[in-house]
Amino acid sequence: MQVPFNMKRLIDTEIRFPQRFTTMVTKNWGFIFWNEGNKASHDSNHAVITDTIGVESSVRELEFFYKSKGISPRVYSALKANELERIRPALDGHGFTIDIMNDEYFVHDHESVLHPVEELHIDRVKKLDIDMMETIAVEFGGDWTIKVVEKHLQHPSYHLLGGFVDGELASLASVSVFAGYSRVDDVFTRNMFRGKGFAGAMIHHLINYHRGISDNYLYLYSNNPAAIKIYEKAGFSRVPQDFKTWIAYKE
Template sequence: MLLDKIIHFENHFAEVQSTVIDKPYGKIYYDQSNPLSYDSNHAFIYEDADYEIACKDIVDFYRSIDIIPRVYTFTKNSSAVGQFLEGKGFQKSMDEICFYVQKNKKFIDIPQTLRFKRLNGVNETVSELLSSDPEQGEWGYKSLLTSIDKKDFYLFGGYEGEQLVCISSLYKMNDISRINDVFTHKEKRGKGYGSQLINFVTEFNEKSLKTISYLYAHNPNAIKVYKKAGYEEVSGMMRGCYWLE
């Protein structure tokens, strides 16, 4: 099922922006240069693993590198892993995650005024773009620095003249891909640049990757754009974040 594929993807997504340690009980992801990124610094535990061994190993590892121990769970229902971690004193945050899958590819009817290309590096131009909105934070730039050289990771930029005004990434895993890092310069929003960007990514995927693409979105304005491009909501998954101070 598609939802199962998305859950599998989410459990492994951090591999593109982190160092990965494979364990019998799951995986540990970490990036000491980017400690503020929870997505880059967390573990996941298989539901049928030995939770006691996993918990001790994860806590010891993250504390050894001075990062808060953190575990993500992505499940359709309640997580036995999460229940165990709560019993061990972990704090938790639960979110009902809504992903949007492009089940019917469409091109948004909008004039193309930007020039797009694949970016093969992450430089000061990208940093300046992201810093236009403080909410993006330094962690977003550092995540791209780690991701850019990874296999099956694609970063695209949209240019107004010579100025980089928007970016988006695409990460492929088997027959499915995840759109991420969709960002438009704060002073350039409301001009339809996001729609042009999604059109470009749709065309790239159609011609080059031929995957089912999905993304996470919570901004109502962004969701309207994605729906115009044929994205449909796929709900029914819970994300748990558990951490130990």
């Protein structure tokens, strides 16, 4: 039996999800995620400040930590109302650049009106072959993504789905199953295969696939209007949120 939806639990899942592929250190002010084997990955190397009391010392500590590892300091939103107003002075004082992301969160709560595409054959991918590695590196712009996916694949609750056309990788999507909530990620269609309905077919398939493995709430986020239209057709609805999403970084 599914328990009532709880935004706080979704946020907690979202904040902690990188521990699947990186090291998470809990501090009295929040979390530090780091992976010296994949320094170029932002999701693998960032801090989240959940307690803004004494934020100046928190920023100083996380900056020192990442610089000592040879990693550019980076801070992600804790998905709390008005947090940036409290944190910004310390970030500005330490020379961080702040980007507002405007991400919106969605939960699947009604039936999809999308349909499969016969041309697209979708399977679960349990290991990346050379062709898939090359495709992922080109589409995402670096080997760091391959390292994240390979680390993910070691966890049984990570399900990577590949869409193939005549044996060639056309699209990807993944779902990570946590306690009560499952996170959709890694959604993309290669440029040469766009405009054929493959993105919608993949999301439609992922929803049905997820039903077969879990009764969790299925969620995702996006700030891409074209992608959001597909997600809404797939049965995802916006979740009311009182926070802004942002990242801060210092090169």
